[in-house]
Amino acid sequence: MFEKVTAAPADPILGLTDTFRNDPRAHKINLGVGIYKDEAGQTPVLRCVKKAEARLVAEQTTKNYLSIEGVHAYADVVQKLLFGDNAAIINEQRARTAQSPGGTGALRIAGEFIARQLDTNTIWISNPTWANHRAVFTASGLEVKEYGYYDADAKDLDFDAMLADLAQAKAGDVVLLHGCCHNPTGIDPTPAQWDQLAKLSAEKGWLPLFDFAYQGFGKGIDEDAYGLRVFAEHNKELLIASSFSKNFGMYNERVGAFTLVAKDADTANTSFSQVKSIIRAIYSNPPAHGANVIAMIAEDKELYADWLVELAEMRERIQEMRTLFVEKLASRGVSRDFSFIARQNGMFSFSGLTKEQVARLNDEFAIYIVGSGRISVAGITKNNIDALCDGIAAVI
Numbered sequence: 001m002f003e004k005v006t007a008a009p010a011d012p013i014l015g016l017t018d019t020f021r022n023d024p025r026a027h028k029i030n031l032g033v034g035i036y037k038d039e040a041g042q043t044p045v046l047r048c049v050k051k052a053e054a055r056l057v058a059e060q061t062t063k064n065y066l067s068i069e070g071v072h073a074y075a076d077v078v079q080k081l082l083f084g085d086n087a088a089i090i091n092e093q094r095a096r097t098a099q100s101p102g103g104t105g106a107l108r109i110a111g112e113f114i115a116r117q118l119d120t121n122t123i124w125i126s127n128p129t130w131a132n133h134r135a136v137f138t139a140s141g142l143e144v145k146e147y148g149y150y151d152a153d154a155k156d157l158d159f160d161a162m163l164a165d166l167a168q169a170k171a172g173d174v175v176l177l178h179g180c181c182h183n184p185t186g187i188d189p190t191p192a193q194w195d196q197l198a199k200l201s202a203e204k205g206w207l208p209l210f211d212f213a214y215q216g217f218g219k220g221i222d223e224d225a226y227g228l229r230v231f232a233e234h235n236k237e238l239l240i241a242s243s244f245s246k247n248f249g250m251y252n253e254r255v256g257a258f259t260l261v262a263k264d265a266d267t268a269n270t271s272f273s274q275v276k277s278i279i280r281a282i283y284s285n286p287p288a289h290g291a292n293v294i295a296m297i298a299e300d301k302e303l304y305a306d307w308l309v310e311l312a313e314m315r316e317r318i319q320e321m322r323t324l325f326v327e328k329l330a331s332r333g334v335s336r337d338f339s340f341i342a343r344q345n346g347m348f349s350f351s352g353l354t355k356e357q358v359a360r361l362n363d364e365f366a367i368y369i370v371g372s373g374r375i376s377v378a379g380i381t382k383n384n385i386d387a388l389c390d391g392i393a394a395v396i
């Protein structure tokens with residue numbers, strides 16, 4: 001039977017990591033997948049995570065199943081980070097959160113909930129967006145439509161195109177927004193643009209779905225939540241898929257969350273019962289380790305303060321690499337203006353490199369970049385930046 005199965009294309013991001021692993025060239029550089037590297041080129045376990053893990057292992061008494069929605073203390077942490085301490089949504093119990101296997105798991109739960117429980121079958125995603133969005137929502141049976149987002153000439157948000165395309169969204173349609181550090185462009189709406197979008201969403205009756213995977217990598221925990229929180233002020237219903245892979249450096253623990261906000265606590269509970277049925281039929285209940293670690297860090301003043309320091313270290317190192325990257329390209333006589341890279345937020349930079357240039361960087365310089373030209377700036381270090389800039393200067 002299996003001989004009829006045809007090969008699937010390699011994943012544009014994780015497939016690149018596989019090819020990178022098998023590349024024998026010692027000087028290879030992987031700026032494909034969004035993984036933070038420190039100055040030594042390592043992806044370390046955060047110090048606060050190490051401490052919490054040691055404590056957790058010592059104190060743990062059981063490996064019993066979690067409930068379908070996961071660790072409850074973790075859900076509280078998720079909501080506080082999303083909406084802020086003492087947020088009305090939390091006090092009014094309008095939000096329910098389920099722990100999920102990564103942000104991707106949360107997006108898939110969202111897709112299933114929309115497809116099975118809501119009247120719409122349409123989700124709007126930005127063009128461009130994270131390479132996996134379309135696949136996740138298509139797998140749930142949703143019709144995926146795109147709204148304009150990126151102005152390739154200005155290297156900025158094309159807000160007019162975004163508004164023009166979203167004018168076609170019908171009441172009840174789902175609109176996916178990146179909470180901060182838009183992947184792949186690194187360009188977010190300004191606070192004034194977020195205000196406008198949030199009001200428009202409420203007026204038009206869209207259902208906003210936030211993909212929030214980089215909180216703290218842009219400007220800070222609260223600053224990066226501006227868009228989500230202003231939407232929460234104006235919209236009674238929201239869905240959020242969030243992830244701690246990046247900001248806690250816990251990539252392989254798959255610590256994500258699906259959060260549903262309804263107009264009141266009763267409606268939230270009823271809707272959440274359907275979310276639990278969806279989860280039960282996919283993976284039953286989530287793994288415990290990562291969520292327990294994060295709950296422990298958030299509940300301990302000292303560990304939490306340590307986490308904020310380490311998060312700032314990561315954010316500032318990326319920012320430093322952005323500035324250095326722009327300077328080093330200019331110092332190689334590259335005449336194209338790359339200063340936009342220093343203005344972008346988060347891990348990624350949409351470099352404007354063409355598919356051909358990306359292929360040459362790979363073939364001739366062992367530099368791995370996603371085909372769209374997206375560079376993971378979080379993978380640039382003082383040790384690899386010269387080789388990277390030499391390669392880019394040579395191909396453009």
Ligand code: LMR
Binds near residue numbers: 013033183
């Ligand atoms: C990325 O965009 O590189 C990350 O979100 C990792 C992934 O799963 O694609």
